Amino acid sequence: MITVHHLDDSRSQRVLWMLEELGVPYEIQHYKRDPKTMLAPVELRRVHPLGKVPVITDDGVTVAESGAILEYLVERYGQERWRPAAGTPDALRFTYWMHYAEGSATPPLLVKLILDRIREAPMPFIAKPIARRIADQVEQAYVEPNVSRMLDFMEGELALRTWFAGDEISAADVQMSFPIEAAAQRFALDRHPKLRAFLQRIHARPAYRRAIERGGPYRYA
CATH class of the missing domain: 1.20.1050.10 (Glutathione S-transferase Yfyf (Class Pi); Chain A, domain 2)
Known part of the structure; x- marks a missing residue:
């Protein structure tokens, strides 16, 4: 099961959208911003050293950065969809x-x-x-x-x-x-x-x- 480490009003919303389009089951681990700094909580550093979202975990694999996550999802679950044919x-x-x-x-x-x-x-x-x-x-x-x-x-x-x-x-x-x-x-x-x-x-x-x-x-x- 894919876990999306998610922060409100953040880039991780794109990952949720991509998963919904692909129809892939996932769960969400919600985090709250620091009300003063609006930064992500330190708990995220347990998932990835930079402590930022988006991050996903999937079968023991941790993937960070929006673009890398989307490409990973499309390559693994896209079934030739959501990206153009190579060489075009x-x-x-x-x-x-x-x-x-x-x-x-x-x-x-x-x-x-x-x-x-x-x-x-x-x-x-x-x-x-x-x-x-x-x-x-x-x-x-x-x-x-x-x-x-x-x-x-x-x-x-x-x-x-x-x-x-x-x-x-x-x-x-x-x-x-x-x-x-x-x-x-x-x-x-x-x-x-x-x-x-x-x-x-x-x-x-x-x-x-x-x-x-x-x-x-x-x-x-």
């Missing part, structure tokens, strides 16, 4: 988007989250305007230009094909769901109708809804 252009796109999601799309969104928390953090009155000014400058100089290019790029790709790797949904779309959901929360997608349509399609999938029912509240949906 779609397969190359599949590999690209599986890596792009965390390698390029997520970092500026994470910086945005950190800057927002800096603005909201308690600090001496005299320091607050300085901290906010620095956060604003970093966001304007780095985050906003990078996110704008990223969203335009992804919008253009979805204008060429229905899904990220081709005209059939794949694990690459599961992997890409989290950064696009996070972008929708932190930036308006008013100029990106294809990305909004992508989110509408995945959120309407029965397997996606089942994953939320089992995993618990997920504010990015």
Whole structure:
């Protein structure tokens, strides 16, 4: 039996969705964030040294990192589904988007989250305007230009094909769901109708809804 080590409002939601799509039985080990730091609890270090999610255990095997977990699940349980045939252009796109999601799309969104928390953090009155000014400058100089290019790029790709790797949904779309959901929360997608349509399609999938029912509240949906 697969065990998913799951944290609310985290990347592990993608793993639950993938398992629901594959129809593979699994159980969930729930963890709660530290209410002050919002970080994962130290108990997770017993599962994996980094103490982060997602992590799964399956027949004595421990697999961490979203992309690695999704590829493991598709390879072992996918029965030739959820990834394009090897050697095709779609397969190359599949590999690209599986890596792009965390390698390029997520970092500026994470910086945005950190800057927002800096603005909201308690600090001496005299320091607050300085901290906010620095956060604003970093966001304007780095985050906003990078996110704008990223969203335009992804919008253009979805204008060429229905899904990220081709005209059939794949694990690459599961992997890409989290950064696009996070972008929708932190930036308006008013100029990106294809990305909004992508989110509408995945959120309407029965397997996606089942994953939320089992995993618990997920504010990015």
